[in-house]
Amino acid sequence: MNKRPSFPARIDFSAGQAKPGKPAPAPNAVSQGLGMDSGAVRMNMVRKLAGQGITDAAVLSAMGLIERHRFVDSALVNQAYEDTSLPIGLGQTISKPGVVARMAELLRQGVSGPLGRVLEIGTGCGYQAAVLSQLATEVYSIERLRGLHEKARVNLRHLRLANLHLLFGDGMLGYPRGAPYAAIIAAAGGEAVPQAWIDQLAVGGRIVAPVHRGPTAPGQQALLVIDKTPQGLRQTLLEAVHFVPIKSGVA
Ligand code: SAH
Numbered sequence: 592m593n594k595r596p597s598f599p600a601r602i603d604f605s606a607g608q609a610k611p612g613k614p615a616p617a618p619n620a621v622s623q624g625l626g627m628d629s630g631a632v633r634m635n636m637v638r639k640l641a642g643q644g645i646t647d648a649a650v651l652s653a654m655g656l657i658e659r660h661r662f663v664d665s666a667l668v669n670q671a672y673e674d675t676s677l678p679i680g681l682g683q684t685i686s687k688p689g690v691v692a693r694m695a696e697l698l699r700q701g702v703s704g705p706l707g708r709v710l711e712i713g714t715g716c717g718y719q720a721a722v723l724s725q726l727a728t729e730v731y732s733i734e735r736l737r738g739l740h741e742k743a744r745v746n747l748r749h750l751r752l753a754n755l756h757l758l759f760g761d762g763m764l765g766y767p768r769g770a771p772y773a774a775i776i777a778a779a780g781g782e783a784v785p786q787a788w789i790d791q792l793a794v795g796g797r798i799v800a801p802v803h804r805g806p807t808a809p810g811q812q813a814l815l816v817i818d819k820t821p822q823g824l825r826q827t828l829l830e831a832v833h834f835v836p837i838k839s840g841v842a
Contacts, residue, residue: 629660629672636672640692643674647696653725654692659685662718662746676833679716681736683835686778690832691719694799694814695726697829698774701797701818706773710791712762712800712837713778717743723776724755731769733762735841763839765791772796779837780812792819801834 637655645651660671662685667677676684699706706727711720714734720743723730732755734740740759747755758766763785765775771793777784780801788798798817803810814829 629658632672633658636674636688639674640689643689645689645692645696647699649726650692650695650699650722653695653722654688656725657718657721657750659688659718661749662716662721679739680742681738683715683736683739685716685718686834691722694719694776695722697799697814697816698723698776698797699726701799701816702773702795707793708769708772710762710766710769710772710775710788711778712765712775712788713835714743714757715739715778717747717757719776719778720755720757721747721750721752724750724752727773728754729769730755731758731766731772732756733758733760733766735759735761735838737841759841761839761841763787763837767791774798775800777801777837778834780832780834781837784815784817789817789819789824792817794819794821801832804828804831 633655637651640654641651660668663671663677663679670677674687674689676687679685698709708729708731709723709727711723711730711732714720714732716739720730720732734743734757737759740757744757760766765785765787770791772791773793773796775788775792775798777800780803782803784798784800784802792798796819800815801812802815804813812832812834814832816827816829818825
């Protein structure tokens, strides 16, 4: 297990927000009925994640720290800690907490030592990027829809995460300037993993991405893990998942 000794260390508490177990008033949540005690609701979510088999303490800690209700529209705040995906606008969705935790755990399991630079394809509302920022040295998160790229910027402002870099562009091409990456994680599913991601992955690194399972299972996706070993690529297909489709170009 690769444990970070100083974890969690990256959230700036100086604004008096986001303290685990003792959340400061979040006007959005309070006015929508989640109440002052979002910490307790979040801890309940973390307990459920542990019950579903997430064992990585650093991942559970990050899930307990990042306030998911701040990343969804006010009308959905009361569902923010249920294990469900929710609409975030422009036809996209925030992933289920269970899937975010599972993928983060897979990333950490695949890389020896602390996670270095991570590339996330599909920033969406920015929630998973914030979770990853607690687990990696640097996070580069790329989004192809300008509206969501900007929404994520607003959603993330209160956290002031110096190690999280939001990029607007086509993630199918990766982001060569941040390469090589210790890990690459995709929040949108395609037919196959683009060669650019494999090229930009460090030896010893891991990709976790939803992919279509192929012609025998049309429309179905599964999580694919690709490890880049000194001997070559090792691919493992895991459980079924449901992600929005990956698209090329920007809009
Ligand atoms: N991790 C996000 C999940 C967002 S859903 C969250 O926590 O909210 C997936 C996102 O991937 C969508 O916002 C979609 O616009 C984006 N996406 C799809 N194809 C992309 C591409 N080629 N490059 C960058 N982003 C892409």
